[in-house]
Every structure is written in C-alpha cells, then in structure tokens.
Amino acid sequence: MSDPKFRRLALIGIGLIGSSIAHAARREGLAEEIVISTRSEQTLRRAEELGLGDSYHLDAAEAVNGADLVILCVPVGASEAVAKWIAPALSPGAIVTDVGSTKASVVRQMAPHLPEGVHFIPGHPIAGTEHSGPDAGFAELFRNRWCILTPVPGTDPEALERLSAFWRACGSMVDTMDAEHHDLVLAIVSHVPHIIAYNIVGTADDLETVTKSEVIKYSASGFRDFTRLAASDPTMWRDVCLHNKDAILEMLSRFSEDLSALQRAVRWGDGDALFELFTRTRGIRRSIVEAGQETDAPNFGRDVKR
Numbered sequence: 001m002s003d004p005k006f007r008r009l010a011l012i013g014i015g016l017i018g019s020s021i022a023h024a025a026r027r028e029g030l031a032e033e034i035v036i037s038t039r040s041e042q043t044l045r046r047a048e049e050l051g052l053g054d055s056y057h058l059d060a061a062e063a064v065n066g067a068d069l070v071i072l073c074v075p076v077g078a079s080e081a082v083a084k085w086i087a088p089a090l091s092p093g094a095i096v097t098d099v100g101s102t103k104a105s106v107v108r109q110m111a112p113h114l115p116e117g118v119h120f121i122p123g124h125p126i127a128g129t130e131h132s133g134p135d136a137g138f139a140e141l142f143r144n145r146w147c148i149l150t151p152v153p154g155t156d157p158e159a160l161e162r163l164s165a166f167w168r169a170c171g172s173m174v175d176t177m178d179a180e181h182h183d184l185v186l187a188i189v190s191h192v193p194h195i196i197a198y199n200i201v202g203t204a205d206d207l208e209t210v211t212k213s214e215v216i217k218y219s220a221s222g223f224r225d226f227t228r229l230a231a232s233d234p235t236m237w238r239d240v241c242l243h244n245k246d247a248i249l250e251m252l253s254r255f256s257e258d259l260s261a262l263q264r265a266v267r268w269g270d271g272d273a274l275f276e277l278f279t280r281t282r283g284i285r286r287s288i289v290e291a292g293q294e295t296d297a298p299n300f301g302r303d304v305k306r
C-alpha cells in the first residue's frame with residue numbers, strides 16, 4: 001500500500017472540484033501544506049476567506065514551486081495555458097494530474113509542455129454537482145465515487161500507485177483506462193446527458209404555446225432533473241463539448257437513430273416496442289442502484305439556492 005500523503009499539494013483552480021479536494025485533503029491529512037492558485041483575484045480571496053489552503057497565489061508557477069502533487073482543477077480548455085505557465089517551475093519527481101471531464105484533449109494540450117522528470121497522470125473524478133465556485137465544494141463529494149486515471153504508456157507504477165492512494169484516501173474507488181476509451185464512455189454517460197438536458201430545457205423555454213411560468217409551475221420531477229443538469233457551469237460544458245467533439249458526435253448520432261425509432265413506435269402505436277425498451281432501461285436503473293452508485297439525493301441535497 002502506497003502512502004497517500006504529500007508534502008505540498010498545489011491546486012490550480014479552486015472551484016467545485018478544487019475546493020472539494022482541499023476539504024478532503026485537509027480532513028484526511030493528505031498534505032502537509034495546501035497551496036492554492038486561481039486566475040481571478042476575487043475567487044482567490046474567497047478561497048482564503050473559506051480557509052481552503054495555507055497560501056494563495058495569482059501566479060500558478062509560484063504555487064507549484066516545491067509541490068510534490070499538482071492538480072489542475074480548471075475548465076479543460078484552460079489546460080494548455082496552465083501547463084505552459086507552470087512547466088518551468090515544476091519540481092523533478094512531482095506528480096502532475098488534473099480532474100478534467102475529457103482526457104485525450106488534456107493529454108494533447110499538456111504533455112508537450114511538461115518537463116521530463118515529472119510524472120504526468122491525467123485523472124477524472126466521476127463526482128460532481130451543478131454548482132461551481134469555491135463555496136460549492138465539500139469533503140464528501142468523492143465518497144463512493146469512481147476516479148478514472150488515464151496513465152500514458154511508460155508511466156512510473158509507483159507514481160500511479162501514490163496518486164491512486166491519494167484518491168482512495170479521498171473516498172474514491174480508482175480505475176485506469178486509456179484516454180480515448182475514457183472519452184467514449186464519458187460521452188454516453190455524462191456528456192450527451194448534459195447536452196440532452198441543455199436541449200430539452202432550451203426547447204421548453206422557446207415554446208410559444210406553453211408559457212415560461214407554466215413550465216416553472218408545472219414542471220414534473222423528470223423535467224426538474226433535467227433543469228438541475230442544465231444549470232451546470234456554461235464555461236465548463238462549453239469546453240467539454242469543444243474538447244470531446246468526436247466521441248460526443250458519435251454518441252449523439254447513435255442517440256438520434258434510437259430516438260427516431262422511438263418516435264416511430266409512438267407514431268405507429270407500437271406498444272410492444274415501447275414496453276420492451278422501457279423494461280430494458282428499468283433494468284439498467286436497478287443495476288445502478290444495486291451497485292450502490294445511486295443516492296436518494298444525487299446532488300447531496302445541495303440544490304438549495306446559493
């Protein structure tokens with residue numbers, strides 16, 4: 001078993017995920033020192049008010065100085081700029097990772113800029129909410145959630161084990177896979193569902209025959225679930241769409257084909273086809289619940305207005 005503890009943890013970006021890591025690392029004693037950097041002065045001050053770290057820096061290079069674990073917690077489209085910025089200041093032997101929702105693009109953006117001698121291991125905790133910013137984080141976010149690491153060939157096994165131990169200590173279960181496969185899997189289980197949510201809420205908002213106040217007043221819980229997803233951070237999801245384009249388009253085209261078949265079944269009153277699909281999908285839900293991957297409150301009851 002590897003030691004999950006690090007001397008100096010640098011978090012670049014301190015929104016929902018960065019602040020949740022800060023809380024979990026603090027609670028579990030995973031870093032002697034937590035160093036925080038983010039782009040906006042206002043967010044950095046807020047992180048300081050919340051006591052998320054031990055020091056606060058607008059300069060990301062200054063923040064990674066002497067860090068043995070560096071975690072990028074920024075929208076995926078910012079990965080290259082941050083990698084370029086921190087590269088000259090990274091310590092030899094440091095583990096550099098990220099939490100981005102897409103992986104192949106992050107590897108393409110970061111790997112060319114990182115110096116030899118640092119261990120670059122991309123990562124993605126499959127845990128989140130629709131909230132963003134440093135106030136949104138909480139230590140429990142990663143508990144019983146998977147964290148996928150996508151090590152590149154030749155990754156030092158000891159560094160991989162140390163990072164895995166860190167995530168396990170945060171409460172996660174760890175899996176590894178290659179970045180391209182990650183992007184395909186996440187396209188269907190996360191990216192396309194968010195796109196569908198953005199789309200259906202947008203469609204409801206555009207209707208001429210049903211008013212906005214009726215949509216708000218009579219929204220059934222299914223529609224409300226969509227509105228929760230559709231309230232997710234626009235910058236983050238713009239970047240996901242731009243940086244996992246091929247896998248998302250592939251899954252969207254499969255989705256459209258299946259939607260057309262469903263539309264046909266509704267049009268022609270094909271009850272057997274509808275019943276067969278709805279029975280099959282109910283089974284998937286039951287398997288998720290049995291695997292302990294569903295909570296009564298998917299966002300941990302955090303859908304209160306902030």
Ligand SMILES: NC(=O)C1=CN([C@@H]2O[C@H](COP(=O)(O)OP(=O)(O)OC[C@H]3O[C@@H](n4cnc5c(N)ncnc54)[C@H](O)[C@@H]3O)[C@@H](O)[C@H]2O)C=CC1
Pocket residue numbers: 012013014015016017018037038039040043073074075076078081082099100101102124125126127128129130131132133134233236240
């Ligand atoms: N929100 C979620 O549910 C999940 C998000 N992720 C991934 O985690 C990453 C962070 O997401 P959140 O924490 O939700 O976002 P957030 O919007 O709450 O926080 C993003 C942070 O990055 C900072 N930032 C933005 N551009 C920057 C730049 N160029 N340089 C330095 N700092 C910069 C912002 O100031 C903010 O502190 C994203 O890559 C996202 O795909 C992964 C799992 C779940």
Ligand SMILES: O=C(O)C(=O)Cc1ccc(O)cc1
Pocket residue numbers: 100101125126127128129130190229298299
């Ligand atoms: O809020 C939700 O339901 C989510 O799906 C959270 C989430 C968003 C993005 C990720 O990359 C992983 C998890």
